[in-house]
Amino acid sequence: MTTDSGGRKATIKDVAREAGVSPTTVSHALNDRGQVDPQTRARVEQAARSLGYRPNRHAQRLRTHEAHMIVLLSSMPFAVAGGPSRLGFMMEIAAVAAAAALDRGLALVLAPPKESGRMPIETLEVDGALVIEPSAGDANLQDLQRRGLPVVTIGKPYGNPGDLPHVDIHSGHTTQLLLEHLQAQGARRVAMILGAQARNSYVESRAAYERFAAAQGQAPLLVQADEALGEAAGQAAAAALLAAHPDIDALCVPVDAFAVGAVRALHAAGRRIPQDVMVVTRYDGIRARTCEPPLTAVDLHLDEVARQAIDLLFAHLRGEDAPREVAGPIAQLVVRASSARLG
Numbered sequence: 001m002t003t004d005s006g007g008r009k010a011t012i013k014d015v016a017r018e019a020g021v022s023p024t025t026v027s028h029a030l031n032d033r034g035q036v037d038p039q040t041r042a043r044v045e046q047a048a049r050s051l052g053y054r055p056n057r058h059a060q061r062l063r064t065h066e067a068h069m070i071v072l073l074s075s076m077p078f079a080v081a082g083g084p085s086r087l088g089f090m091m092e093i094a095a096v097a098a099a100a101a102l103d104r105g106l107a108l109v110l111a112p113p114k115e116s117g118r119m120p121i122e123t124l125e126v127d128g129a130l131v132i133e134p135s136a137g138d139a140n141l142q143d144l145q146r147r148g149l150p151v152v153t154i155g156k157p158y159g160n161p162g163d164l165p166h167v168d169i170h171s172g173h174t175t176q177l178l179l180e181h182l183q184a185q186g187a188r189r190v191a192m193i194l195g196a197q198a199r200n201s202y203v204e205s206r207a208a209y210e211r212f213a214a215a216q217g218q219a220p221l222l223v224q225a226d227e228a229l230g231e232a233a234g235q236a237a238a239a240a241l242l243a244a245h246p247d248i249d250a251l252c253v254p255v256d257a258f259a260v261g262a263v264r265a266l267h268a269a270g271r272r273i274p275q276d277v278m279v280v281t282r283y284d285g286i287r288a289r290t291c292e293p294p295l296t297a298v299d300l301h302l303d304e305v306a307r308q309a310i311d312l313l314f315a316h317l318r319g320e321d322a323p324r325e326v327a328g329p330i331a332q333l334v335v336r337a338s339s340a341r342l343g
Contacts, residue, residue: 010051011319018047069125070313071109072097073140074132075197077228088256089283089302090132093154096306097130104314111140128317130154130309136198150316154309156200156325165316167308169328171254171282172204174298177333178252178280179212181296185341187250187278191221193237193258205254205282221245225258234261235268242269242277250339254282260291263338278339293337301329 016023021044029036029044036044047053074090090110098108109126126149133155134141144151153166182190192209194202206222213220223241225233234257241248242265253259259281263273271277273293281288284297305328315322 010053012053014051015044015047015053018051019044068105068127069107069109070101070128070130070317071111071126072130072132073111075135075138075140076133077230088285088287092285092302093130093132093306093309096303097310100307100310104310106314128152128313130313131157133199133201134158150313152309152313152316154305158198158200158203163324165312165322165324165326167305167312167326167328169201169300169305170331171201172208174282174300174331175205175208175252175254176212177298177331178254178282178296179209181333181335182250182252182278182280182339183212183216185250185274185278185339188216189218189221189245189248190216190250190252191223191241191245191248193223193225193234193241193251193253193255193262195227195255195258196224197227201254209252221248225255227255227257230257231261231264234258235265236261238262238265239269242266242271248277250278250280252280256281256283256285256287256295256297259295260287263291263293263295274337274339274341278341280339284334288334288336291338296336296339297334298331299334300331304329 012023012026016026019026019040021040025036025040026044026048029041030048072090072094076090094108094110101108106127128150129144129152131138131141131144131151131153134153134157136158141151141153141157151164153164155169155171156166157164179190190209190212192205194206209222210220221241223237225237227233229236234253234255237258238251238253238261241251251259251262253262259279262279266273266277266279273279278296280296282298282300284299288295288297308326308328312322312326
């Protein structure tokens, strides 16, 4: 859709003003409803063309109770997004999002992450989508945009392509919380393990870690791991860090699958947790709680994040003048045995 000189999309009110008629007349003329004389119809159509206006079909379907399906997607593989028994970050969001969507007369479909050549949504007739922490070049996200479907991302999209509407989950601040906790517990040599994929959360986490290391006068010790390999990738990354830098006394591992793998590497190396090396992660999910020892993590308040995302998507489905960014709730640290050195 063409936008005006200020970058704003033309609305039905703009067309009505241009054609000198009411918005109701515009709607009737463009959707072939009601009694509109041919000259008025032609004037409305010309105004719509000149402004680059196209009717919001998704909003129309909402008004006529035809819009009924949205999809929840994550470009993270199940090795990261699912967790044990596939109960993880994605599933926690799905549970709340499904209930919030149903309150608005929408059904939520959960599409599996893309782990083959086929995109999971290519055969789905959906009205909109929630995408969890999309990576650069996310094929499903690109397909949704090509189809002109309203999309809201949970977490900032990488590089903020097209200024997609999103709920900001404050990845940089969350990482800072973890690092400051490690410092308060006496850590002096902190390393980080991040995913190798291009995600905004990794960009923010890395920047927060590099600032922290610089303030500590420490060279950054950072290893990237492949999400598709899950816990095994975290174990290999931690083993490599410990071999190269045996004086490491803390690991900040935002991806919980990698954090569990890091714990295995420490056990294999005979290093005590937290006495020798502390471990912290971002997502306070089943992996963090059932790890031995249980992992210090962060409560991201995903129930509220999911509701915010559904509200934002619903507003865009209706064609409302909705914000592009909604600030998610501020995360809270959950301290557990993996880093509790001091009282």
